[in-house]
Amino acid sequence: MSDVALEAVGLVRRIEGAISHTLVNGIDLKVKKGEFLAITGPSGSGKSSLLYLLGLLDAPSEGEVIICGQPTSKLSESERADVRLTKCGFVFQFHFLLPEFTSLQNVLLPMRAAGKMSETEMRERGLELLASLGLKDHADKRPNQLSGGQRQRVAIARALSNRPEIIVADEPTGALDTTSTEQVFAILREIADSGRTVVVVTHDPALAARADRRLNIVDGKIQEMSLGDGRVSSAAVAAAGP
Amino acid sequence: MSLDLVLVADVGAMTTNLLLDIAWTHVTARVRQTLVGMAGVAIGVGFTIMMAGLMQGSQIDFLRQLVDTMPHITVQDERRSAPAQPADRDYGAVQMSSVANVGDRRGIKYPDTVMRSLRSWLPGDVAPSVKTTAIIDHGGGRIGITLVGIDPRQEVRVSKLVSQMRQGQITDLNHSPNAIIIGQALAEKLALKTGNTVTLIGGEGTEVTSTVVGLFRSGLQRVDEGQVYSLLGFAQLMMGQSGVINELRLRLDNPLIAQKVATQVEAQTGYKSVSWQEANSDLLSSFSVRDFIVLTVMGAMLLTSSFATYNIISTITHEKRQDIAIMKSLGMREYSVRRIFIIEAAIIGVAGMLFGWVLGYALCYGWSKITIYDSFTGTNVPLSIYYSPMHYIVAGGISLLCCTGAAFFPARKATRVHPVEIIRGAS
Numbered sequence: 001m002s003d004v005a006l007e008a009v010g011l012v013r014r015i016e017g018a019i020s021h022t023l024v025n026g027i028d029l030k031v032k033k034g035e036f037l038a039i040t041g042p043s044g045s046g047k048s049s050l051l052y053l054l055g056l057l058d059a060p061s062e063g064e065v066i067i068c069g070q071p072t073s074k075l076s077e078s079e080r081a082d083v084r085l086t087k088c089g090f091v092f093q094f095h096f097l098l099p100e101f102t103s104l105q106n107v108l109l110p111m112r113a114a115g116k117m118s119e120t121e122m123r124e125r126g127l128e129l130l131a132s133l134g135l136k137d138h139a140d141k142r143p144n145q146l147s148g149g150q151r152q153r154v155a156i157a158r159a160l161s162n163r164p165e166i167i168v169a170d171e172p173t174g175a176l177d178t179t180s181t182e183q184v185f186a187i188l189r190e191i192a193d194s195g196r197t198v199v200v201v202t203h204d205p206a207l208a209a210r211a212d213r214r215l216n217i218v219d220g221k222i223q224e225m226s227l228g229d230g231r232v233s234s235a236a237v238a239a240a241g242p
Numbered sequence: 243m244s245l246d247l248v249l250v251a252d253v254g255a256m257t258t259n260l261l262l263d264i265a266w267t268h269v270t271a272r273v274r275q276t277l278v279g280m281a282g283v284a285i286g287v288g289f290t291i292m293m294a295g296l297m298q299g300s301q302i303d304f305l306r307q308l309v310d311t312m313p314h315i316t317v318q319d320e321r322r323s324a325p326a327q328p329a330d331r332d333y334g335a336v337q338m339s340s341v342a343n344v345g346d347r348r349g350i351k352y353p354d355t356v357m358r359s360l361r362s363w364l365p366g367d368v369a370p371s372v373k374t375t376a377i378i379d380h381g382g383g384r385i386g387i388t389l390v391g392i393d394p395r396q397e398v399r400v401s402k403l404v405s406q407m408r409q410g411q412i413t414d415l416n417h418s419p420n421a422i423i424i425g426q427a428l429a430e431k432l433a434l435k436t437g438n439t440v441t442l443i444g445g446e447g448t449e450v451t452s453t454v455v456g457l458f459r460s461g462l463q464r465v466d467e468g469q470v471y472s473l474l475g476f477a478q479l480m481m482g483q484s485g486v487i488n489e490l491r492l493r494l495d496n497p498l499i500a501q502k503v504a505t506q507v508e509a510q511t512g513y514k515s516v517s518w519q520e521a522n523s524d525l526l527s528s529f530s531v532r533d534f535i536v537l538t539v540m541g542a543m544l545l546t547s548s549f550a551t552y553n554i555i556s557t558i559t560h561e562k563r564q565d566i567a568i569m570k571s572l573g574m575r576e577y578s579v580r581r582i583f584i585i586e587a588a589i590i591g592v593a594g595m596l597f598g599w600v601l602g603y604a605l606c607y608g609w610s611k612i613t614i615y616d617s618f619t620g621t622n623v624p625l626s627i628y629y630s631p632m633h634y635i636v637a638g639g640i641s642l643l644c645c646t647g648a649a650f651f652p653a654r655k656a657t658r659v660h661p662v663e664i665i666r667g668a669s
Contacts, residue, residue, distance in 0.1 A: 048666070057571055058662050078575050085573020092665055096568040100267040112260040113574050158572075170665075 002069055005165050005197040006031040006054055011063035013049050013220075023049035024060070025220035031199060033165070036192035038211035039201045046220035047201045048170050054199060055088050055168035056080045068165050085114050089159030093171035095151035097143040103130060103154045104139040110162045129157040133187060149180025156187055167191055169200040173207065185210065261578060265585035268558055276590060279554045283594025283641055284601050286547025290540045290637040291602025296609060297536045298633075299626035301529060308525075309518055310402040311460040313491035314366070314500040316521070317507060318514045319350045349486035356511055357490060364503070366494035369396035370487040372477035378424075378470065379441040380432045387428070387470045389442070391477025400493035403458060403471065409436045410456025415473050422476075423456040425466035442470075444480035452476075541640065547594075548644030551587050555649040559583055559656035566656055567664030580650075580657045587649030588642065595638040602634065 006029075013024040023046045031037050041047045052058040054065060056072055059080075064073045067087055072080060084090075089110075097106045107126040111117055117125070130139050133153040143151050152172060159167055169188065173181035185207050192198040192212070200211065208214045214226040269276045350356060357368045372391035377384050394412045398404050404412050408426055415421045422442070424434065434440065438454050452472070460466055478484050492507070494500055500517035508515040519526060559566070569579050606627045613622035 052662050052665075057665075058660075081570070081573045081575045083573075084571065088573075090571055096564065096665070098264070098267075098565055098568070100271050105263075109260070109569075110572050113569075113572065113578070 003033050004030050004066075005033040005035070005068060006199065007064075007066040008050075008054060009064045009066065011050070011053055011065065012061045013046075013053055013058065014061040022220055024053060026063070027217075027220070027222055029054075029215070029222070031166075031197055033197055034192060034195045036189060036198045036212045037200070038208035038214045039199065039217060040203070040205065040208045040214060041217035041223075043203075045217045047217045049220070050217060051168055051170050051199060051201045055090060055166075056084050057090075085110060086162055087165050089162070089164040089167045091152070091155050091159050091167065091169040091172045093174040095143065095148075095155040097151060097154055097158070099143050102140050102142055103135060103146065103157075106143070106154055107157045107161050110158060114162050116162075126157070126161065129160055130154070133157050134183075147180070148176050149183055152176060152180065152184055153187065156184070156191075160191070164196070166197045166199065169198065171201055171203065173202065173204065181207070261582050261585055265582045265589060268562070268582070269586050269589050272554075272558070275554050275557065279550045279590040280594040280597060282547045282550030283591055283645060284597035286544045287595050287598025287637045287641045288601030288605055290543055290641075291599070291633045292605035292609060293536065293540055293543075294633040294637065295602075295606045295627045295629060296625065297532070298630065299628035301532075302628050303626035307461040308522060309497045311406075311462050311465055312518050312521065313400055314494045314497045314518050315492035315504045315507060316516050317350065317356075317368075317490035317492065317511060318516065319348060319488040320514050321512065322508070322514050348483055349488045350490065350511075350513060353487040353490065359510070360490070360492070360507065364492065364494075364507075365496065365499070366492060366503075367396075367399040368490050368492045369393060369400040370474065371397075371489045371491050372474055372481060372487060373489045374477055374481040375445060376470070376480050377443040378428075378432070379443060380434060380438075383432055385428070385432065385468075387468050389422075389470050389472060389477050389480055391472050391474040393474055397491075400491045402460075406458040406460050408457045408459050412456070412471075414455035415471070418453045418455050420450050420452040420476055421455040421472065422452045423458055423471040424454055425469060426457045426459040427463060427466035428468070428470070429454070429457050431467065442480060444482060446480075446482035448480055448482065450476075450480065540637070544637065544640045544644050547641065548648040551590050551645040552648035552652065554590065555583050555587050556652040558586065559652045563656060563659060563664055566659060567661035570657070570659075571661040571665065576657050580653045583653035583656070584646055584649050587645045587653075591642045591645030594645070595641055598641065599634050599638065602637065 008027050008029040011024055011027040011029075012022065015021045015023060025046070027050060039047045039050060049058070053060050056065065056067070060073065064071055066072065067083060070083070072083060075083065097103075098109070101109070104123070104126050107129055108122050111122040111125065127136070127139060130136060133156060135150060135153055135157065138146060138150060138154075143154070146154065152175075156167075156172075159169075167188070172188070173184050176184060181204075188198050188200060189210065198211075200208075202208050209226075216223045216225070353370050357370065360368050370393060374389050374391075376387055376389045378387050392403075392415075394415055397412065403423075407423070410423065412423065415423065420442075422440075429435065432440070434454050436454050436456060439451050440454065442450050442452050444450070458466070458471075460469075472480075474487070475484075478486055481488075490513075492503070494503060497518065501519050504515040504517035504520065507513075566579055570576065606629060609625050610627040611624075613624045615621075616623045
C-alpha cells in the first residue's frame with residue numbers, strides 16, 4: 001500500500017478571459033502520510049491556488065490530484081464534495097465558523113453532514129476534540145464570545161472532526177497574535193505527528209522552517225524545496241517526495 | 243429493508259436534521275424579517291380564505307334561492323327538435339317550401355300516466371302545472387305576467403311556495419273563485435292587497451275577474467314581479483284549453499343531479515326536460531367567469547404575498563454567502579445547502595399559513611356579522627359566508643408552493659457560488 005497521501009501530477013490552473021492568467025503552472029508533487037508540508041512564496045505566487053487544488057476546492061485546468069490513491073479529475077462536483085467531507089479538513093486564515101452556532105455545534109457540522117455516527121458519538125467526539133485543543137469550557141460559546149486564537153482552534157477541531165487523512169490550512173495564523181500563532185502551529189505539528197498529512201500555506205518563514213518540508217512557489221511553479229534537515233533541492237525532487 | 247437502505251435512510255435523516263437546524267437558526271436569528279414574511283403570507287392566506295368564503299357564500303345563497311324558487315326540472319310540452327312532418331316522411335325531400343306543418347295538440351299527452359311512471363323511479367316528486375301568459379289589469383295599469391296553474395296539494399311536494407308565502411296560504415286558492423297568488427313586488431307595483439280583485443286577460447282574449455288571496459316572495463325579482471299562481475282549471479280557462487297540462491314540475495332530493503335526471507326524463511317521455519342548470523345556463527356560465535376572475539385575484543394575492551418570502555430569502559442568502567461557501571468547502575453538497583433556504587421559506591410559509599388560517603376564520607366570522615341594506619326589500623341582509631376546509635387547504639397549499647418557489651431561485655443562485663471566490667474575497 002502506497003504511503004503517499006496526496007499527489008499532484010502536472011497541475012495547471014489557468015484563468016481564461018480577455019487576459020489569460022496561469023495561477024499554477026505544471027506542478028508535480030507528492031506528500032507522504034504524516035508529513036507536514038509548508039508552502040511559501042510571495043503574494044500572488046499561486047500558493048493558495050495550489051492549496052485549493054490540492055484540497056479539491058478548485059478544479060485544475062490540466063493535471064490530476066490524487067487523494068489517498070484516488071484520482072479526482074473525473075469526479076463530479078458532488079463526488080468531490082464527498083471526498084472533501086471525508087478525507088480533507090480545512091482551516092482558513094479566518095475561522096469561518098457559523099456565527100449563530102456554538103463551538104460544539106460548529107465542530108459537529110461536518111460529522112452531521114457525513115452522518116456516519118450517532119448523535120451521542122458525535123457529541124462525545126466533538127467535546128473530546130474541543131478539550132484536546134484547550135476549549136473544554138468554551139463548547140457552548142458562540143464565535144463572537146471567543147478570542148481569535150480560540151476561534152481558530154475551534155476551526156481546527158472542526159477540520160479534524162471527520163478524522164480526515166489530510167489537513168489543508170491556508171494562512172491559519174495570518175490573523176493571529178504571536179501567542180495564538182505558536183499555539184496553532186504546535187497543534188498542527190501534533191496533528192502531523194499523529195499520522196495525518198498537513199499542508200499549510202504560510203507567509204512566515206520561521207514557521208515554515210518547522211515543517212518537515214517546505215515548498216517555495218514563484219509564478220505558479222515550485223522554485224525550491226527545503227527539507228527539515230536544511231537540505232535544499234530542486235523542483236524535480238519535490239515531485240518525487242522527500 | 244436491507245442494511246444499506248437503513249443506513250442511507252439514517253444518514254438522510256441526520257442530514258435533514260442538520261439542514262433543519264441551520265434553517266431554524268437562520269430564521270430565528272432574524273425575528274423582524276421573519277415576522278414580516280410570515281405576516282405577508284398570513285395576510286395573503288387570510289384574505290384569500292375570506293374572499294373565497296364570501297364569493298362562494300353569496301353564490302351558494304343565490305343558487306339556493308334560484309333552486310328553491312324554481313322546479314328542479316321542468317318537463318315542457320315540446321320537443322328538442324321539430325317532429326318529422328308527413329311531407330318529409332313521404333317524399334324524403336331535401337327542401338320544401340309553402341307546405342304547412344301538421345300541428346300536434348298542445349299539452350303533455352296522458353300526464354297522469356307519465357307522472358305515475360316518473361314517480362316509480364324518480365328520486366323526488368312531480369306535480370302538474372299549466373303555464374300561460376296573461377295580462378293583469380288593475381287601476382289603469384296593465385302588466386304582462388306568467389300565469390302558472392297548480393294543484394296546491396301536489397305543489398307543496400315540488401316547490402317552496404308554501405314557505406315563500408308572506409300573506410295568505412297556498413290552499414286559499416281553493417276557497418275563492420278565480421283566486422290568484424301574486425308576488426309581493428307585483429302587489430306593490432299595482433298597490434294590491436289580499437282580498438283585492440283584478441282583471442286577468444288571457445291569450446284568447448278571455449277577461450276574468452280574479453281575487454288576490456295571497457302574496458309570496460321568492461327573492462328573485464323577475465319571479466316576484468312577473469309570476470302569478472292559480473288553480474289548474476283557471477289557468478286552463480285563461481289559456482283556452484280545458485284539461486291541458488303543458489308542464490310537469492319536478493323536485494329532486496338532490497338538486498345537483500338535476501341535469502342527469504332531466505336527460506333520463508327526456509329520454510323516457512320524449513318531451514323537452516329542462517333542468518334548473520340548463521334554464522340558468524347563461525347565469526351559471528357567468529358564475530364560471532366570476533370564479534375564474536376570483537381565482538385569478540386570489541392567486542395574485544398569494545403570489546404577491548410570496549414576494550416577501552423571496553425578499554427575505556434573497557437577503558439571507560446574500561448575507562450568508564460566506565457560510566454557504568464554508569458549508570460547501572466542508573463537503574456539503576450544493577443541493578443540501580440549497581435545501582436549507584427552501585426549508586427556511588417553508589418554515590416562514592407554514593407559520594404564515596397557520597396564522598393565515600386563524601386570520602381567515604376571524605375575517606369570515608367578522609364579515610358574517612355584517613349586514614347590508616337591501617334597497618329592493620328594505621331589509622338588512624347578512625353577508626353569506628361559506629366555510630369550507632377546502633378553502634384553507636387550497637389557500638395554504640398555494641401559499642406554501644409560492645413561498646418555496648420564491649425561495650428556490652435566490653437559493654439556487656447563492657449556492658452556485660464557487661467557495662474559493664468567497665474565501666479569497668474574505669481573505
